[in-house]
Amino acid sequence: MFHLEVNQLHKSYGETKVFAEIEFGISKGELVTLLGPSGCGKSTLLRALAGLTPVDSGQIRVAGEDITRLAPQKRGIGMVFQSYALFPNMTVWDNVAFGLKMKPQPGRELSASVREALALVELEGFERRYPTELSGGQRQRVALARALVVRPRILLLDEPLSALDARIRRSLRQQIREIQQNLQLTTIFVTHDQEEALTMSDRVFLMNQGKIVQSGRPDQIYTQPASEFVVGFIGNYNLLGPEQGKSLFGAQFSSKLALRPEAITLLPAGGQSTDPCLPGVIHQQQLLGNVIRYQVACEAGLLTVDVLNRSASDLLPVGTAVTLAVARDQLCEVA
Secondary structure, eight states, rough: OOSSSEEEEEEETTTTEEEEEEEEEOOOTEEEEEOOOOSSSSHHHHHHHHSSSSSSSEEEEEETTETTTTTTTGGEEEOOOTTOOOOOSSSSHHHHHHHTTTOOOOHHHHHHHHHHHHHHHHHHTTTTTOGGSSSSSHHHHHHHHHHHHHOSEEEEEEEETSSSHHHHHHHHHHHHHHHHHHHHEEEEEEEHHHHHHHHOEEEEEEEEETEEEEEOOHHHHHSOOOSSHHHHHSSTTTOOHHHHHHHSSSOOOEEEEOGGGGGGGEEEETTSSSSEEEEEEEEEEESSEEEEHHHHHTTEEEEEEEEOOSSSGGOOOOOOOEEEEEEEEOEEEEE
8 A cells, every 4th residue: 555645636726727637656665756847736736735735626645544634734744845934033943843842742852853853964063053044055954854853754845955056956865865765754856857856766757737747767757758748858868750760770650759869879980880870960069077968960860969078088079070870779759
């Protein structure tokens, strides 16, 4: 039995449908990411699970209990918001302790719980500081500690890293994942950042226009896109028409084809491979740190090719003649 079960959940505002026919199950200790573009309904769905937004119809069950109409404070669900939502007039200690003070709990137990939560997010020694005296990353860790201290049955994270710079985001998402795994805490993470979704999740639910359009392990979502929308949202796929596929592989195709940029090998002009080859010319180049991304003009059109950046001499100038070797087994037909 799933720890969290959602059945046929619907939500509309007047004539505007936010999400519909939402149905899924999440196992205890699993981290699932709701991924999708802005406005697809993922944050509203998260708020519905927390009880902050009422649904029109459907059912939400946690550990077999129907919580669809329960008040937020009775659901046993913790939530971390993008905006931190800390009380500016309270210290770190009081912010974290706030949820516990709503429950009858001896002072000694409360203090131990707060210390434990602050230790989890590595904020020992910050107890007497106020939010204005903290960095953005530290504030978000206080918000996380406040959600963890009440020992929720489920943790909801609504784009908690989007306001942080790239270095802090990478560090904090790793810390969140380690805490989640150590506590075996069932967690739903909302983001529009595919890198976060692919690196943090046990499973990804990709949403578009109020529906879950594909779900699965991160590697499945990335390598086996189910539709043209998924192709356009995940990675930097080359999307080819049937005629382009024919020029590449000499075969007939009835649907569009998706080809990952790293599934194409860049060889010197005249190079050979056991994979299908065709000549091309470097049209554009982008240095992305550890990857060089090329746009290569060839018979099949303009193809994106990613090459590992091993040294400065690897960078090929625009106009360089090359050969493209395309991995046939990496080709994916999409609806």
